[in-house]
Amino acid sequence: MIIDKVIGEGFGNSSIIFQINKKTIMLYAIETSGITKQFDDITAVNKVSISVKPGELFGLLGPNGAGKTTLINMLSTMTDPSGGSAAVWGFDVVKNADMVRQSIGVVFQDTTLDDRLTGRENLDLHGRLYGLDGKTRKKRIEEVLSLVELTDRADALVKTYSGGMMRRLEIARGLMHHPHVLFLDEPTLGLDPQTRIHIWEYIKTLNKEEGVTIMLTTHYMEEADHLCDRIAIIDHGEIVALDSPEAMKNSLGGDVITLELEKPGDIAGLCSAYQKNGCANIVSQKNNEVFITVRDGERQIPHVLALASNAGIPIISVSLRKPTLDDVFLHHTGKAIRDKEAGEVERVGYIIRSRRK
Numbered sequence: 001m002i003i004d005k006v007i008g009e010g011f012g013n014s015s016i017i018f019q020i021n022k023k024t025i026m027l028y029a030i031e032t033s034g035i036t037k038q039f040d041d042i043t044a045v046n047k048v049s050i051s052v053k054p055g056e057l058f059g060l061l062g063p064n065g066a067g068k069t070t071l072i073n074m075l076s077t078m079t080d081p082s083g084g085s086a087a088v089w090g091f092d093v094v095k096n097a098d099m100v101r102q103s104i105g106v107v108f109q110d111t112t113l114d115d116r117l118t119g120r121e122n123l124d125l126h127g128r129l130y131g132l133d134g135k136t137r138k139k140r141i142e143e144v145l146s147l148v149e150l151t152d153r154a155d156a157l158v159k160t161y162s163g164g165m166m167r168r169l170e171i172a173r174g175l176m177h178h179p180h181v182l183f184l185d186e187p188t189l190g191l192d193p194q195t196r197i198h199i200w201e202y203i204k205t206l207n208k209e210e211g212v213t214i215m216l217t218t219h220y221m222e223e224a225d226h227l228c229d230r231i232a233i234i235d236h237g238e239i240v241a242l243d244s245p246e247a248m249k250n251s252l253g254g255d256v257i258t259l260e261l262e263k264p265g266d267i268a269g270l271c272s273a274y275q276k277n278g279c280a281n282i283v284s285q286k287n288n289e290v291f292i293t294v295r296d297g298e299r300q301i302p303h304v305l306a307l308a309s310n311a312g313i314p315i316i317s318v319s320l321r322k323p324t325l326d327d328v329f330l331h332h333t334g335k336a337i338r339d340k341e342a343g344e345v346e347r348v349g350y351i352i353r354s355r356r357k
């Protein structure tokens with residue numbers, strides 16, 4: 001392979017954009033190398049290295065405070081890294097921040113719409129900030145409004161919009177200047193399940209039909225699972241697992257049997273009985289439940305229950321299911337991501353309500 005010309009910044013040994021036989025090829029739309037962000041004594045992002053291919057839909061999945069927004073903020077040039085480096089669409093996020101900004105669209109976690117303006121006016125303002133001329137703005141506003149199905153409500157004040165409509169308008173705004181890469185920070189946080197599924201469709205369309213590279217953050221496992229080609233699970237600023245959702249779930253090695261124990265004090269004894277016996281691939285625990293991963297779950301249940309009975313440990317209930325990303329998270333971090341979800345919905349509901357006052 002003969003490389004004619006290297007274009008774009010790149011770093012380390014991987015040049016990001018180059019030409020072969022006059023064809024421009026980009027290896028990575030986003031590439032970070034040991035990127036780190038320190039806030040006094042908090043390491044919000046700790047030596048993260050990831051590579052996202054052009055056209056990929058890549059997810060950062062993690063609980064509150066994991067460092068997802070901080071990572072997006074560094075990649076979108078909102079804040080400088082304390083260490084390491086990153087390139088987006090071939091441009092270094094520190095040395096070439098202006099070029100990065102031209103190449104990306106961002107939908108922030110907390111809404112940044114002006115609710116005293118109409119939807120159309122918000123889009124127009126954004127187009128002006130990006131230097132789009134009047135004719136181009138007009139055309140593009142119609143396109144993005146139609147994409148998120150807001151044409152009918154375009155001239156209503158944003159303060160009369162529902163939470164889902166605001167989120168759709170923000171996605172439309174992020175697309176006004178035809179970005180190559182779109183960052184979506186918690187695109188469906190606090191929205192009801194039906195609206196969430198609706199927004200997933202727009203995200204998929206953008207990615208598959210318009211070819212936009214997307215990096216989204218979420219702490220909804222279903223969202224990451226449904227949308228993303230690959231996911232990085234992030235906890236305490238570090239990547240704990242990175243793969244496709246399917247490969248991650250398969251890595252647990254089978255079906256998950258959940259056993260609810262009568263006495264939480266019995267958990268350690270039961271886990272060690274299963275591990276010693278070698279009947280389970282992975283054993284984890286939460287409150288008074290033990291999760292074990294086994295091949296051929298239906299057939300293994302009697303054996304698993306017999307072992308508990310032999311160890312003199314009473315079981316209240318037993319269930320069998322396919323592994324979820326929560327099991328993957330539990331396996332890697334020892335805790336569940338789900339615990340946080342209910343409170344978060346309320347928090348965002350509050351943000352949207354308080355903006356309306």
Ligand SMILES: Nc1ncnc2c1ncn2[C@@H]1O[C@H](COP(=O)(O)OP(=O)(O)OP(=O)(O)O)[C@@H](O)[C@H]1O
Pocket residue numbers: 039042043044062063064065066067068069070071109219
């Ligand atoms: N400007 C800041 N100053 C000090 N600490 C900060 C700042 N921004 C973030 N942090 C801290 O960095 C850590 C990561 O925060 P971040 O907002 O990136 O997490 P997150 O994964 O986006 O969480 P959430 O799911 O709640 O949005 C947290 O401990 C947070 O308190």
Ligand SMILES: [Mg+2]
Pocket residue numbers: 068069070109185186
């Ligand atoms: Mg966040």
